[in-house]
Amino acid sequence: MKCIITIELGTNAVRVFAFDLKGNVIGSMKGHYHTFHTGPDYSEQDPEQIFITMLYVLKNLLNEVIHPKKYEVASICFSASMHSVLAVDKNGVPLGNAITWADNRAKKEAQELKGSPGAKKIYTATGTPIHPMSPLLKIAWIKNNNRERFALTSKFLSIKSYIIQQLTGEYLIDYSLASATGLLNIHTIKWETGALDFAGIQPDMLPDLVPVFASAGKLKKAYQNSLNLPADTKIIVGSSDGCLATLGAGIWSEGKATITIEDSGAVRVVGKKVLQDEKQRFFNYLLTEDCYVSGGPTNNGGIIFEWFTKQFGDFKNPFDEEQSMEELIAEASKVPAGSDGLLFLPYLLGERAPIWNANARGVYFGLNIKHERRHFIRATIEGILYEIYSIGKILEEHRSIHSLSINGSFASIPFCTQIIADIFNKPVSLRADYHSVGVGAFLLSATEMGIYKSLDEAAKTIELPDTYLPGENNHAAYSSYFSIFEKLSTKLSDEFEAIATLQQKSAESTENDKVVSKMKLT
Amino acid sequence: MNQFVLQQGHSPELELFPHIVELGAKKNSAIQLNSFPESATDTIRIYYVNDGKFEWHIHGHSCLLYPGDVALILPGQSFGSQKGFLEIGSLSWMHIAIGKLDNGKMVPGKWSSLSESESMTIGKILLLNNSGVLSKLNEAGRILQYIQGELFNQQIGYCTRVNQLIDELLIIITRQLTRQSNPARDFPKAFMQLEQTLRQNLSHQWTVEEMAAIVGMGTTLFNEKVKNYSGFSPINYLINIRISEAIKLLKKEDISLTDIALDTGFYSSQHFSTTFKKLTGYTPSEFRKNHLRNN
Numbered sequence: 001m002k003c004i005i006t007i008e009l010g011t012n013a014v015r016v017f018a019f020d021l022k023g024n025v026i027g028s029m030k031g032h033y034h035t036f037h038t039g040p041d042y043s044e045q046d047p048e049q050i051f052i053t054m055l056y057v058l059k060n061l062l063n064e065v066i067h068p069k070k071y072e073v074a075s076i077c078f079s080a081s082m083h084s085v086l087a088v089d090k091n092g093v094p095l096g097n098a099i100t101w102a103d104n105r106a107k108k109e110a111q112e113l114k115g116s117p118g119a120k121k122i123y124t125a126t127g128t129p130i131h132p133m134s135p136l137l138k139i140a141w142i143k144n145n146n147r148e149r150f151a152l153t154s155k156f157l158s159i160k161s162y163i164i165q166q167l168t169g170e171y172l173i174d175y176s177l178a179s180a181t182g183l184l185n186i187h188t189i190k191w192e193t194g195a196l197d198f199a200g201i202q203p204d205m206l207p208d209l210v211p212v213f214a215s216a217g218k219l220k221k222a223y224q225n226s227l228n229l230p231a232d233t234k235i236i237v238g239s240s241d242g243c244l245a246t247l248g249a250g251i252w253s254e255g256k257a258t259i260t261i262e263d264s265g266a267v268r269v270v271g272k273k274v275l276q277d278e279k280q281r282f283f284n285y286l287l288t289e290d291c292y293v294s295g296g297p298t299n300n301g302g303i304i305f306e307w308f309t310k311q312f313g314d315f316k317n318p319f320d321e322e323q324s325m326e327e328l329i330a331e332a333s334k335v336p337a338g339s340d341g342l343l344f345l346p347y348l349l350g351e352r353a354p355i356w357n358a359n360a361r362g363v364y365f366g367l368n369i370k371h372e373r374r375h376f377i378r379a380t381i382e383g384i385l386y387e388i389y390s391i392g393k394i395l396e397e398h399r400s401i402h403s404l405s406i407n408g409s410f411a412s413i414p415f416c417t418q419i420i421a422d423i424f425n426k427p428v429s430l431r432a433d434y435h436s437v438g439v440g441a442f443l444l445s446a447t448e449m450g451i452y453k454s455l456d457e458a459a460k461t462i463e464l465p466d467t468y469l470p471g472e473n474n475h476a477a478y479s480s481y482f483s484i485f486e487k488l489s490t491k492l493s494d495e496f497e498a499i500a501t502l503q504q505k506s507a508e509s510t511e512n513d514k515v516v517s518k519m520k521l522t
Numbered sequence: 523m524n525q526f527v528l529q530q531g532h533s534p535e536l537e538l539f540p541h542i543v544e545l546g547a548k549k550n551s552a553i554q555l556n557s558f559p560e561s562a563t564d565t566i567r568i569y570y571v572n573d574g575k576f577e578w579h580i581h582g583h584s585c586l587l588y589p590g591d592v593a594l595i596l597p598g599q600s601f602g603s604q605k606g607f608l609e610i611g612s613l614s615w616m617h618i619a620i621g622k623l624d625n626g627k628m629v630p631g632k633w634s635s636l637s638e639s640e641s642m643t644i645g646k647i648l649l650l651n652n653s654g655v656l657s658k659l660n661e662a663g664r665i666l667q668y669i670q671g672e673l674f675n676q677q678i679g680y681c682t683r684v685n686q687l688i689d690e691l692l693i694i695i696t697r698q699l700t701r702q703s704n705p706a707r708d709f710p711k712a713f714m715q716l717e718q719t720l721r722q723n724l725s726h727q728w729t730v731e732e733m734a735a736i737v738g739m740g741t742t743l744f745n746e747k748v749k750n751y752s753g754f755s756p757i758n759y760l761i762n763i764r765i766s767e768a769i770k771l772l773k774k775e776d777i778s779l780t781d782i783a784l785d786t787g788f789y790s791s792q793h794f795s796t797t798f799k800k801l802t803g804y805t806p807s808e809f810r811k812n813h814l815r816n817n
Contacts, residue, residue, distance in 0.1 A: 013752075013753065031752065031753040031754060031762070032751060032752035032753055032754075032759075033762075034714065034717050035714075046766055046770075048766035048769040048770055049762060049763065049766035051766070051769075052762055052801065053762050053766075055751060055801060055802065056754075056758070056762060056801060061802070091773075092813075094770075220806045221803075222802060222803030222808070222809075223802075224811075225803045226799075226800070226802060226803030227803075239799075246581070310707045310708050313707070315707050317710070317741070318706035318739070319706050319743070319747060321707070321709065321710075
């Protein structure tokens with residue numbers, strides 16, 4: 001019996017799934033790795049820890065599930081978070097940690113590029129919004145602020161490129177991840193000279209561009225031995241988590257959109273054409289030569305409700321966040337839709353789409369003397385979902401959307417799924433306990449093996465049985481409140497900037513105090 | 523409350539307890555200049571505030587203490603009032619002589635009935651935390667009172683009882699320390715702090731008990747939470763960190779394999795080599811060779 005293994009190098013953890021050729025999960029395991037926050041805007045990960053964690057988890061899954069059940073591994077397919085950058089020297093040895101998508105240190109570079117005449121051309125060519133998340137700007141930051149590292153760098157890789165290079169020796173990047181670097185021309189599928197110039201690099205400082213189906217070469221002998229896999233085990237380069245979540249959600253035709261909400265979130269559509277937005281609010285990522293995944297990302301997804309739970313949950317059992325969340329949601333469900341007029345702007349982490357304002361901050365609005373704790377709970381959840389709707393709404397300016405498919409741990413909480421259906425006034429389908437990135441990678445591998453003729457055909461096999469229908473009364477309530485939400489999100493922009501500046505100052509002075517007290521000690 | 527000071531060498535009550543260096547209680551109703559200057563000793567000092575508000579300087583930090591709070595001063599740390607005098611109020615205290623091992627770890631002496639591993643863990647936690655102030659620990663005040671009562675009344679079994687009470691005092695202080703740094707809400711954050719602590723002392727032979735104590739959890743809950751969150755048992759997670767640090771060092775030419783093994787917390791280069799090969803398929807020296815002639 002053959003099986004397909006998928007490896008997802010996610011934000012906090014690697015998840016490994018094994019599927020039989022019909023797409024049933026035979027086993028899965030995960031392994032967490034650390035994120036280092038060494039400065040206010042810094043977010044880094046140790047590439048060796050990611051590699052060793054991936055290897056350990058893969059080995060455990062093989063030894064505990066795959067080998068005992070006598071499965072033969074037909075292929076191993078990779079996916080990864082977008083926007084990571086890892087500098088390596090001429091021997092392939094990492095120069096420091098990898099910089100993750102969440103790292104915002106390149107703010108200045110982003111502003112500089114945004115204000116320059118070439119900005120629009122770069123966005124149009126690369127499809128990636130000009131934002132500190134983009135590797136284009138991260139590399140420019142290294143060039144401007146870390147000259148020594150820049151000078152020693154032989155290649156700038158993504159985390160996935162590094163992991164694959166460790167396993168097979170090849171430096172590769174697939175079209176999807178490359179299209180999220182801000183360096184790739186998504187129309188010609190070649191590195192974009194203007195972007196490379198801004199980053200200060202040559203094409204040979206990037207990994208080789210390959211289609212998502214490409215083979216990444218042979219496993220090195222040592223790994224064949226330690227994993228007990230044959231030399232001809234196919235390693236497939238694969239795609240990005242965003243593209244594969246969309247494929248795995250079965251949304252592959254006109255009139256559909258997919259909503260993913262984990263810690264952060266995104267609304268995505270798929271099409272044969274790039275979405276050209278005058279205001280540069282969307283990303284356009286490439287899955288294959290003629291298939292674009294377009295949409296908008298939000299910073300403020302489930303992580304905001306987690307924040308709320310940590311502050312205001314009951315925690316009857318120590319560290320039992322899940323239980324505390326369930327209790328809060330039960331309380332929120334007793335409040336009518338619209339929270340009796342309490343509104344919440346969820347911008348605790350600044351915001352990307354649609355307002356693209358890093359200074360945006362959280363707001364509770366409309367508070368009156370009758371509001372209770374339970375109103376805050378419901379308003380918080382509704383605020384997160386209004387934000388998702390505000391992305392969906394601008395997507396509808398370009399594409400008509402008739403139905404939605406939901407995935408991600410926050411969006412798939414039934415209470416949240418129903419609110420999404422109500423706010424959007426569209427039917428929503430959902431498969432609970434469903435790992436759309438893993439399934440997407442399975443569909444990609446299975447298509448590569450010829451089990452499906454095309455990704456279109458593969459996506460059509462996804463069944464989405466649970467459907468949530470919108471409730472009309474609730475929709476009316478939500479629409480009235482949403483129009484206030486939408487106005488506030490842009491109206492407050494001067495005040496957002498003012499408060500963000502003050503917060504920055506206050507954070508700096510606390511940081512200075514720490515340094516002073518440390519100096520006193522020594 | 524009774525005011526008194528018992529001191530080792532002067533007070534017959536302490537003859538059977540060489541580890542109690544000083545025990546006292548004081549109601550301070552007037553300010554006396556130079557009555558409370560900063561000093562350092564080689565004992566653990568525990569001060570409990572019954573009444574009043576005290577502004578003390580502990581190990582370079584200014585701290586405010588209110589009734590119910592405890593000041594914990596480790597051997598070698600300075601303690602006193604920067605103004606030199608003791609504010610008005612009442613407090614009780616104890617100074618305990620603590621066995622100090624070569625590697626800087628503290629363990630209670632033979633008088634204690636704590637097991638070896640538990641006292642090692644307590645020593646480790648006390649050393650890792652340098653906050654100095656434990657807030658709202660009324661239990662500590664009560665225990666100090668019981669100890670005083672036992673010493674003055676000398677009823678049958680008082681010797682054992684006093685030593686048990688000191689053990690108990692150390693235990694509740696340690697628990698409070700870990701609880702104080704982790705409010706038992708945010709496991710990812712607690713886990714992140716744990717990872718930082720592990721990385722800072724990677725060569726230490728960490729036990730699960732020590733790791734659990736750092737995040738303020740019992741080992742059963744800790745094992746379950748770590749497995750659930752990280753996918754690994756605590757020890758296997760630690761091995762991940764050890765191997766990934768070792769890989770970084772292997773990619774630099776100038777460090778010997780033995781040094782790498784010990785720096786990253788393996789017992790020996792043999793232990794390092796076996797673990798490394800099991801996971802990666804390479805021995806450390808093969809891995810190094812392979813990576814240096816890679817390109």
